[in-house]
Amino acid sequence: MAKFFAVTIIVIAILSAIPILRHTWVAPEDISTHGALIDEQMTETMAEAGISFLAAQFILAIFIWKYSNRGPDAKIKSFPGGAKGLVIAALLVVGVEVMALGIFGVKAWANVYLTPPSADAMPIQVQAGQFAFYFRYPGPDGKFGPIHPELINEGSQNYYGLDPEHDPDSRDDIVTAEMAIPVNKEVHLLMHSKDVGHSFYVRELRVQQDFVPGLDVSLHFTATKVGKYEIVCTQLCGLGHYNMKAYLEVMSQQDFDDWIKKEAAMQ
């Protein structure tokens, strides 16, 4: 029984590691300028966690195999290194390991959150609400008109509560249900929620950020590959949460200019 248990632990440990080693289920290819560091951090962490996982399970299995049901005549022994050796090992090996991960990881985090967007980053606003995202481009004047929450009316498609009649800045604003951005151009995403908590998650872009009702949150990134990607909500927001999504189209600058013109004409 004990030996069979030890073998089971080892088999489970190896089977668990196989999909990781074979990259059976992995995140899609990164299309951002900042994502490489996150991916690298993930790989390093996987190596350290994987080794710790396998080592711990194997040692456990070996000791179960060796020291179970030894009969009445067997002698009790203590591990030669004693507890002190183990504590020192934990402090040195695991302590240094995790601290190193933490310190190196700061750079990947700082790339996304601690560095400001460049001055010429393209501002786009995104508003989350049950259960859709709406995007706003400032138009030729480069300015977003003010939001009047009391004017928000989905029926009349005034998703942002704009008042173009009284606010000149709103007149050229372009509101869309899909997000388009030019490739290799930094985007400064200005995020707010109109009702409850939501989140903005694009796997390929390596971004995830919650919308916090009552707070303006921002995010900046540069997409490096043309294509169509899903934006999904990851913060439980109500019954339609599973279906709250939009598409991000990364286009060439020329295609983007055409797209924005077309959208402007439709406002």
Next chain:
Amino acid sequence: MHDVAAHAAHHAPPTSFIRKYVFSLDHKVIGKQYYALALVAALVGMALSWFMRIHLAWTNAAIPGLQLLTKNGAPGGVMTPEYYLQLMTMHGTIMVFFVLTTAPFAAFGNFFLPIQVGAEDMPFPRFNMMSFWVTFTGFVVLMASFFTGDGPTLGGWTQYAPLNAVGPVGGPGQGLGVILWAASIALFCVGQLLGSLNFIPTTLDLRAKGMSLMRLPLSAWAWFITSCMGLTAFAVLMPACILVILDHVAGTSFFVASNLVMNDQLLPHSGGSTLLWQHLFWFFGHPEVYIAIVPGIGIVSHILITNMRKPMLSHRVLIYSMGALAVLSYMVYGHHMFVSGMNPFSSLAFSFPTLVITIPSTIVVLIWTFSLYGSKLRINSASLFALGFISMFVSGGVSGFFLAQPSIDIMLHATYFVVGHFHLVMGVAAMFGIFGGTYFWFPKMAGRMMDETLGKIHFWLSFVGAYCIFMPFHYLGMAGNVRRYSTFVDDFLQPLIPVHRFITVAALITGAAQLIFLYNLIHSRFWGKPAPDNPWEATSLEWSTPTPPPWDNFGGKLPVVYHDPYQYGVQSSVGDYVMQTSPEQVKKEHDEK
């Protein structure tokens, strides 16, 4: 102080049925009541997880009879998206609060802490009785939400603001459902605060003569440390729940910001803070993880030592590590909020203590594992579950390396990776602690032995099954599978559905295996082999009492303690161990470092 408290714990034996079995002051009866509550709650929670898993794998499958549970949630037995979320919320709430907190801490702790310290009862038996009945009322209130209004809340067990405070406009269950949820949890907090208020003085003031703090068994230390955590964590969650209720019924705006719009109407709230709830909730929520797991650490250590026939490499290091986990648990809670809009510098500040907490966890695992070296390990249902606990604790623990880092959390936050992580480490591991504790202590609690063969079958199915369910969760998360979705309509999630089907089948089989445990428990309770006083040849005080223990635990004569808790691997008149209460001086068989 010692005498006053000891006197307070002394009460007359009950005579009426109600006083003996219902409104009992006896900590042992209260412990069993907590265990029964946890058992019922676990069955409900497990049934809900079955429904959810079936729905996730086969979205349009009709679950026979489900329509009887809900007015609109499952027409023809096919779950609606909102009913999925409602069941998910109830699954999480029931499991975290009414199973993982009540069973290892309140149930076993109530029964065995006073006996292990050598006391007749807790110092405040009436508070203790109240603790159970308030918790029970909390459970009834939570269950009531299934059958009132438009059902239970759908906001998840974390109940994020402002969805938890906007009222019925937020969706089904967001009116009365949330109020009942918050009332239930506030009651639960009161119950656990009363429990903690009893556990702490029991440990500090009611110890028998000779029972120094370092002579307390590791399980007693674990309950003591957990009660210290409970006192501070539940004291924060309870007022937070009351504030949620006030936002619903008193027109306050603690958690709802200004200028929010739902259904094209401005909400009548202003000035509240979304993040305030998250801070309050996680200041409770992270210690709660350790409230669920530290008793398991203590119980597993206790079981392992008995079955290894030797003490752990260091008693003190294990105690200090549990203490370090408890202290650090308050300093790491912000890692739940890395992408929540909190200041990004705060994320870094919370990241480092989170990484540091791996050190005491690693020390605990190393001490356990290397204590096995040179032991005479006995394999039985209790020790199998204890060893399984170590394996699960490691597997669930290493994924913490990822989630402790804000940069990686960008990818993994709110995905199934997180679900896999916490299910393994605080769900399965804690459950294994409960099972191990049950197989180990059942003879003392019920006076009868459990069936070992059934216990081992239960173990094998649970051990392999739990890995089949929860390991793939990590893979799903790495591929970006978002959690809390009732249906996978997103294009990128479609290829992952076969993995979900595998998990569902594993969950159904593993869940069914728990019925073997239930059968074993009930059958052994009435027809099991009568248990001797000390079936495992163990040393701590609970094994020096008659089986089952009398109402005052030690038959009117408080024990005197002569030894450290784990004197195994010695030569004594009874065998390779000497009980704490035995005055016999013994020779050690092994070289202790």
